[in-house]
Amino acid sequence: MNDAAAQEFQFGSAEHQRETAISGIWLFLASEALFFGPIFLAWIFARHADPTAFDAGSRQTELMIGLTNTALLIASSFAYSVGLGYIGFGSRRGMAIWLAIAWLLGAAFIGLKFGVEWQMDFKKGLFPGPAFAIHGPARNGAQLFFAFYFFATALHGLHLVVGLGLVAWIIFRAERYTAERHSPVHVVGLYWSFIDIIWLILFPLIYLTGRAS
Amino acid sequence: MNGYAPSVTVEGREIDFLILALTLVSCAVLALVFALILLYMVRYRAESGVTRGAPGRKTWRFEISWTAATLAVFFVLFIWGGNLYVRLFQPPADALQIYVVGKQWMWKVEHQGGQREINALHIPINRPIQLVMTSEDVIHDFSVPAFRIKHDVLPGRYQSLWFQVETPGTFELFCTQLCGVGHYSMTGEVVAMSQPEFETWLAGGAAPGEREDMATAGKALFAARGCSGCHGEGGVGGSSATTGVSAPALAGLFGRLVRLQTGATVTADERFIRDCILTPDKAPIAGYPRIMPSFSGQISEEDVLRLIAYIKSLRSGSRT
Amino acid sequence: MTHTSAQVSYLDDGHTLRSWLLTTDHKRIAILYIVAITFFFFAGGFAAFLIRYNLISPKGLIGSAETYNRLFSMHGILMVWFFLVPAVPVTLGNFLAPLMLGARDLAFPRLNLLSWYLFMAAGVVALYAVVGGGVDTGWTFYTPLTSFYSQGHVVAAVAAIFIAGFSSIATGLNFIVSIHKLRAPGMTWYKMPVFLWSLYATSVILVLATPVLAMTLLLLVFERLFGIGVFDPAIGGDPLLFQHLFWFYSHPAVYVMILPGFGVISEIIPAFSRKELFGYKFVVWASIAIAVIGFLVWGHHMFVAGASLYSALVFSLLSYMVAVPSAIKVFNWIGTMHNGYIRFDAPMLYAIGFIGLFATGGLTGLFLAALAADVHLTQTYFVVAHFHYVMVGGMVSAYFAGLHFWWPKMTGRLYPEMWGRAGAIIIFVGFNLTFFPQFLLGYLGMPRRYFAYPQHFEALNLLSSGGALILAVGYLLPLGYLTWSLFYGARASANPWGATGLEWTTPSPPPTENFAVTPIVTKAPYQYRRAEAVER
Amino acid sequence: MTAVIVRLVGVASLMFALLAAELAATFAFPGWGRGGIAIVAATMVGVAAFGFMELRQEGATVWLFAAAAALWLMILLGLGSLDPLTRTLYPTISITP
Numbered sequence A: 001m002n003d004a005a006a007q008e009f010q011f012g013s014a015e016h017q018r019e020t021a022i023s024g025i026w027l028f029l030a031s032e033a034l035f036f037g038p039i040f041l042a043w044i045f046a047r048h049a050d051p052t053a054f055d056a057g058s059r060q061t062e063l064m065i066g067l068t069n070t071a072l073l074i075a076s077s078f079a080y081s082v083g084l085g086y087i088g089f090g091s092r093r094g095m096a097i098w099l100a101i102a103w104l105l106g107a108a109f110i111g112l113k114f115g116v117e118w119q120m121d122f123k124k125g126l127f128p129g130p131a132f133a134i135h136g137p138a139r140n141g142a143q144l145f146f147a148f149y150f151f152a153t154a155l156h157g158l159h160l161v162v163g164l165g166l167v168a169w170i171i172f173r174a175e176r177y178t179a180e181r182h183s184p185v186h187v188v189g190l191y192w193s194f195i196d197i198i199w200l201i202l203f204p205l206i207y208l209t210g211r212a213s
Numbered sequence B: 001m002n003g004y005a006p007s008v009t010v011e012g013r014e015i016d017f018l019i020l021a022l023t024l025v026s027c028a029v030l031a032l033v034f035a036l037i038l039l040y041m042v043r044y045r046a047e048s049g050v051t052r053g054a055p056g057r058k059t060w061r062f063e064i065s066w067t068a069a070t071l072a073v074f075f076v077l078f079i080w081g082g083n084l085y086v087r088l089f090q091p092p093a094d095a096l097q098i099y100v101v102g103k104q105w106m107w108k109v110e111h112q113g114g115q116r117e118i119n120a121l122h123i124p125i126n127r128p129i130q131l132v133m134t135s136e137d138v139i140h141d142f143s144v145p146a147f148r149i150k151h152d153v154l155p156g157r158y159q160s161l162w163f164q165v166e167t168p169g170t171f172e173l174f175c176t177q178l179c180g181v182g183h184y185s186m187t188g189e190v191v192a193m194s195q196p197e198f199e200t201w202l203a204g205g206a207a208p209g210e211r212e213d214m215a216t217a218g219k220a221l222f223a224a225r226g227c228s229g230c231h232g233e234g235g236v237g238g239s240s241a242t243t244g245v246s247a248p249a250l251a252g253l254f255g256r257l258v259r260l261q262t263g264a265t266v267t268a269d270e271r272f273i274r275d276c277i278l279t280p281d282k283a284p285i286a287g288y289p290r291i292m293p294s295f296s297g298q299i300s301e302e303d304v305l306r307l308i309a310y311i312k313s314l315r316s317g318s319r320t
Numbered sequence C: 001m002t003h004t005s006a007q008v009s010y011l012d013d014g015h016t017l018r019s020w021l022l023t024t025d026h027k028r029i030a031i032l033y034i035v036a037i038t039f040f041f042f043a044g045g046f047a048a049f050l051i052r053y054n055l056i057s058p059k060g061l062i063g064s065a066e067t068y069n070r071l072f073s074m075h076g077i078l079m080v081w082f083f084l085v086p087a088v089p090v091t092l093g094n095f096l097a098p099l100m101l102g103a104r105d106l107a108f109p110r111l112n113l114l115s116w117y118l119f120m121a122a123g124v125v126a127l128y129a130v131v132g133g134g135v136d137t138g139w140t141f142y143t144p145l146t147s148f149y150s151q152g153h154v155v156a157a158v159a160a161i162f163i164a165g166f167s168s169i170a171t172g173l174n175f176i177v178s179i180h181k182l183r184a185p186g187m188t189w190y191k192m193p194v195f196l197w198s199l200y201a202t203s204v205i206l207v208l209a210t211p212v213l214a215m216t217l218l219l220l221v222f223e224r225l226f227g228i229g230v231f232d233p234a235i236g237g238d239p240l241l242f243q244h245l246f247w248f249y250s251h252p253a254v255y256v257m258i259l260p261g262f263g264v265i266s267e268i269i270p271a272f273s274r275k276e277l278f279g280y281k282f283v284v285w286a287s288i289a290i291a292v293i294g295f296l297v298w299g300h301h302m303f304v305a306g307a308s309l310y311s312a313l314v315f316s317l318l319s320y321m322v323a324v325p326s327a328i329k330v331f332n333w334i335g336t337m338h339n340g341y342i343r344f345d346a347p348m349l350y351a352i353g354f355i356g357l358f359a360t361g362g363l364t365g366l367f368l369a370a371l372a373a374d375v376h377l378t379q380t381y382f383v384v385a386h387f388h389y390v391m392v393g394g395m396v397s398a399y400f401a402g403l404h405f406w407w408p409k410m411t412g413r414l415y416p417e418m419w420g421r422a423g424a425i426i427i428f429v430g431f432n433l434t435f436f437p438q439f440l441l442g443y444l445g446m447p448r449r450y451f452a453y454p455q456h457f458e459a460l461n462l463l464s465s466g467g468a469l470i471l472a473v474g475y476l477l478p479l480g481y482l483t484w485s486l487f488y489g490a491r492a493s494a495n496p497w498g499a500t501g502l503e504w505t506t507p508s509p510p511p512t513e514n515f516a517v518t519p520i521v522t523k524a525p526y527q528y529r530r531a532e533a534v535e536r
Numbered sequence D: 001m002t003a004v005i006v007r008l009v010g011v012a013s014l015m016f017a018l019l020a021a022e023l024a025a026t027f028a029f030p031g032w033g034r035g036g037i038a039i040v041a042a043t044m045v046g047v048a049a050f051g052f053m054e055l056r057q058e059g060a061t062v063w064l065f066a067a068a069a070a071l072w073l074m075i076l077l078g079l080g081s082l083d084p085l086t087r088t089l090y091p092t093i094s095i096t097p
Helices: A014-049 A051-058 A063-088 A092-123 A139-172 A183-208 B010-043 B060-088 B181-185 B195-203 B214-224 B227-231 B270-278 B301-313 C017-021 C026-054 C065-084 C087-101 C109-131 C145-149 C154-181 C194-226 C239-273 C280-296 C298-302 C309-337 C346-369 C371-377 C381-411 C417-444 C455-488 C530-535 D002-028 D033-052 D060-087
Strands: B096-103 B106-110 B116-118 B120-124 B129-135 B140-144 B149-153 B159-163 B169-175 B188-193 B257-259 B265-267
Touching: A014 A051, A014 A139, A014 A183, A014 C154, A014 C194, A014 C239, A014 D060, A051 A139, A063 A092, A063 A183, A063 D002, A063 D033, A092 A139, A092 A183, A139 A183, A139 C194, A183 D002, A183 D033, B010 B060, B010 C309, B010 C346, B010 C371, B060 C309, B060 C346, B060 C371, B096 B120, B096 B140, B096 B301, B106 B120, B106 B301, B116 B120, B120 B129, B120 B195, B129 B140, B129 B149, B129 B301, B149 B159, B149 C371, B181 C065, B188 B195, B214 B227, B214 B301, B270 B301, C017 C026, C026 C065, C026 C087, C026 C109, C026 C381, C026 C455, C065 C109, C065 C154, C065 C239, C065 C381, C087 C109, C087 C154, C087 C194, C087 C239, C087 C381, C109 C154, C145 C194, C154 C194, C194 C239, C194 C280, C194 D060, C239 C280, C239 C298, C239 C309, C239 C346, C239 C381, C239 D060, C280 C309, C280 D060, C298 C309, C298 D060, C309 C346, C309 C371, C309 D060, C346 C371, C346 C381, C346 C417, C371 C417, C381 C417, C381 C455, C417 C455, D002 D033
Parallel strands: B096 B129, B120 B188
Antiparallel strands: B096 B106, B106 B116, B129 B159, B140 B149, B140 B169, B169 B188, B257 B265
């Protein structure tokens, strides 16, 4: 967004441009929601094919890491929202600090997920394929679960990495934003919370449903 | 063979009748559309001096009427097509079962008596035939235009198709689901013959002594694969007293309702028995421990079919 | 306002390559798209021509089934994702949406340019897949054939479609937000031209269906690269899940291909009948209804695929529902012609041809919605004929109608009218000759995607291939005379057809800024003055 | 600013409470089972949308887009799962006992 001109030439006012940007990102998020739709449907199909074995696979996941990660993302969304609140009052410093906290929490999620949890999964031989570690009648269903697991977490992680890039971009440009004009901060915040929402759905699908009775 | 193959099944003729009705409805609508367009093109061409009158403002009456009329016609067509469809895929109980395995790029057929054929299917007329079909690799589709019927054949699942042919003859068989380079060559013929001729055909080829029927072949597998170790000789079932483990009786199982550990009941059909062999944990049976190993990947589709044929052949005396 | 040079035509606002490749002007981007899409149309068309050539003989003339499979796959992929889906929205839509809205540009001009670059990147990847040997899976990519058995460049082809999908999403998002936020003062929703409504309905599908396809293709690639995935029957995965997801996109995508056509026709019929569109609100809501109900019918592609009987019954009923709004539209266009002062310029000829061909294509869809009839007809040439009637007879006719109608606005030149009419008639005749025999072939049982076929289908195939030759002439003709008109055509006035709509109030070609003064809308669309017609 | 932070702390606390409820539904109260998890998860999504994304303050257009996403996801998951959930109810063969 070019802050030199009052607004781009196709808009009537700066407020008009802001509203348009916010509607645009919401529509994009609607599109993103449908992007994740097939993963959820795949979960329904895969679990329905053999619920017992699918749940047996699910119980091999690292619940404590999943739980920590959920807490990290909730805290991160909270931190970003506080940062957005600060720029609403014109405090760039407050915004930058809280966005940095949000960034660190997000980065911690990535580190735990791919640096620790995936490594443990690989070590336990849980990646589907001929070397898959679970044998016996639950083998196939558990492989199906882990095909879902690795795909879904990889894709969610990819979104989070993009989000980290965007948050960093906002922090580096912090001095451009004012109390009145900060729609990029708002737009990135919506995306950041959306990634959180996707995880809030994936978390029970991966860690909890298979453990519930 | 000339181009037009008249339908040789009762259901096929009903489908033809439905298609005819659809054609008539379509032609009537198209005639109306084209007649109006042509009429207006001539009558209301810019040069024409015909008086036009004031443009009509109230359009909703027209809109409601043609919407309602369209809906009514559609609903009749839906009921008609749906009713027939449900019958098309509900085979009668007394159908003669023949097993079909599709693979790139051939159809393998096996009769109950163990007669096998490739890219051909011999059937008797005036008797319902049910095909139990599966695929070894990709999705195929078993289609016989003269019967007006087709169904996809999927790997890992059983699909069923049934028909009753009234006229003897040779009919084209196509694979109609793209299955790779040889798709176009995955064709064959269905030969319908009278019952006596069919008996003769079944008896031809290898002498009865050399050919095992499917159930006999299945019986050998039942022993060789260790099934009888738990389920007992002849599939009578096992308990800690007899085989050392508690295993359900298989004799008389086919077609019965089975209670699952989830509380649901299912009919023990081919699909169910297949699942029990390949993915035993999927639908554990009430009252038995989950100890059955999976045979997934260790047994060919054709052998699974033979085991099923054997289990079907076991008529039990004790109806437990 | 720093923009004082408002009256420079967008074509004259810079002549360098850079001024085109880095433009954010929606009109220039539309032209960039037209060039790209024309290329893909003729590339896909060439494949179609070779397919028809092969089928002249029952034994196949091009020598190898593998080549044949790759040809029809390439034809499908190029035509669906690189011509039919984008065709009207990114060309006519891009050019006209801001003009019809009374706006200076779309809401996100840079996103619009990005969308073109994504489209071109996708095109390059697709061409790489084709040149590198192509794919033999058909455009439907059914698993497990595609994930485990196919030998072709599946990953490249799928990547191309994945990237093109994001181009679609960007375009659809831009249209929806622009229509919500950039309407000129006074332009209420019911004062919008039907073309904008249909663009809106199209965009709804693009934004909400395309991501589902994108994810499905990712799942497919995951399965192909790692040998394991949620569609793999060997571990209990369901190949039908792929079909559900694929058709969740691809059935609504069929409406992406036809809805903008409805919009074009709804502009042209009133303009050449000198009459208000009959039942404006019904036409408008029919578009929206199609966009919504179109998402509820995908299962009718799977009546013999092994899905449950219940779901087949539900999807059959819903499939009939989606035909109702289409029927409403056909009747409304005919109602518009009633009592009109009809002229027969090329756009109108294409539009009339569209109504007839679309009605035929739509009605044959009823055969495929009727469950039992579908069992016999599906996966045969009946289906091929059905969707070509809707897609080629319908959509391509509508695209040509719109291209001729707005050609003077876009280029500032008139095309030669007699050639235009000749082209429209040749295409209509050639199309019917090509595809009507295929209905009969399908009823007789000829399966799709067969490289060689039984002898008794030969006569009808020969007829079809002959028609294709005429059709090819019909498509090459406009390429010739429209290009000619760019250099030698007469200069066009601002409103050569005497049509209503804000786009006709600007000069032809429009200035970069579209409108010197933001227009204020007071009237409903299509207020044709009837006395005007008598003068002509 | 204090008001904003108080509100956000409230939202975050609610989220953590719901997370605890989700775990309770899984382990502590077996009766809740998977239905309980689904309800809690849906509530958490709602709280995030209204609490962090402040859906309540946006205009009609944004509501329309958010509603469209929810509706279309329901179409995909609802009609999509119709097939597997009903598929086995029709056995391949109907045997008269």
